[in-house]
Amino acid sequence: MPETSSLTPKRAPRRFLQAAAWALVVVVVGALVALVVNDFSASRAEHRLARAIQASPGVPFEPDVILGGFPFLAHKSSGEFSSVLISAAGVPIGGCAGTPRCTSTVDARLHSATLGNTSNIGPETVLHATSMTAETRIDSPTLGRLMGIIDLYVNTPAPEDKAGGGGPGDGLLERTEGIMISGTVPLPGSPETQNGFPPSAAAYTAPKVKVSVSAKVSVVDGRIRIEATDFYNGPEEHYSADVPQEFRSAVLKRFSTTLPALQMAWGATAKHALSRGSDLVAIGETPAVAVRGIDYANPLPAGP
Template identity: 25%
Template sequence: MRGFLITLVVLAVLLVGVDFGARLVAQDRVASQLQTQLKLDEQPSVDIHGFPFLTQAASGDYPSVTLTAEHIPYRQLRDITLVADLGDVRLPPQSLIDGSVRSIPAETVTASAQVDPADLARILKVSDVTVEPVTAQSLAARGSKVAEVDPSQAVELTSTTTVLGQQVRASVIATFRLSGGQIVLSARDIAVDSGDAPSSVSNAASGALRSRLGSFSARVDPGQLPFSITATDLRAEDGKLVVSGTAEDVDLLGGSL
């Protein structure tokens, strides 16, 4: 009996290994075809979810697939990260066997483009930018100028800039929204990270920066999202602005970035 159980365990391990290996081959073939068709500089990451993989491959039906492509230059932006969650993907088994993937149809696609802070810094013409969320408490501490701002639709942009002949760290509260598919950043308040500087110097720098508050506002045009998806949502997440949208009945190899 013990020997029989050991045999079953060994067979199970072998089957899992075969399933895992077949998944890796399929993911690599799909990723390679996507890189070629979409003219990407780097091969994207393709994750086929669900277990076992072989039953999905046999039927050609994949309920959930995630595509991730990094460092994509797109319209005004030079370094976006694209994440697309695909639902109910159809891939004929033969196309994965011989590598002849000609189409990747998905019933649903939710795509998001993550805007790198370096792109924002370039557009705002500052040396660097960090993007942080704000809270009702942090807004209240900034005073009446941002009292009416919705924390869920605002971020704190911190950057290095020159004021009164000195390099200072400026903290800007900016609201964000989508307008005509574009990201609209509107600076609402600015302050100087004084560090060890006397308060008189900090106040003078803040006053000088307020006249330049508008320069921290911008319209960022990410264009239409890949796969002909219209942007419908904008949020701040993990230090980036993320614009996203959904579409139905999309062939991932039917278009280009």
């Protein structure tokens, strides 16, 4: 009997710890299940909106869609989200000959968006937002095809007064001027191609030059204007071929152009442009909008 009574006080704390451990397991499992259900529901709603936008004639692939607001289930019934981010790749650009064809990535961010019943989103569903930011991005190879400079590459240098600029903590750098563009172009008097080869090819033997220039970008009548201002001689790795003085102006001119009109989300108009990393970006902002997925990237009308 004394031994039995001495063991009794030890069992109660053990049972309490076991009960607490099971309660914690139940809470954790419940939280994980709720998170999985929330993420699954959000993923289905994002997929529905993505399919609705893919119904637009100018969107060849299912876009990426992110609904802002956590948890999703708290926003599902009202259909109201802090933001909706859409990114559609592969949208064709007119005025670009040859293969592969020129394409852009058409992005839109709807601010304070109302989608209605997320279970019934379709191409004709009207989406409301207090404002929208539209961006259309083209990468360096696409810009090269548009400008006829096959090996063209865009680089966004860090500001000269920013120590350590361009590191991982900075993200992608952005600039409207002082942008470095590199590529190979024929010197005046040389053909655009030689036996089908562009100037960047080793088989092209006519006089040519590979240089890096400093350029600025702007928007004129909704189209991106690129203007090479000088040969680049900054700290970034670059090409600095010796261009005869009488050819310098002509070579710089090869890196200056006005691009064809780029498709913007829901017909937004580009207001300004910049470089971001190795991409060129056209940006437009609009006030309150009411839009449909099927109108996301309708083909642009024919024009210059």
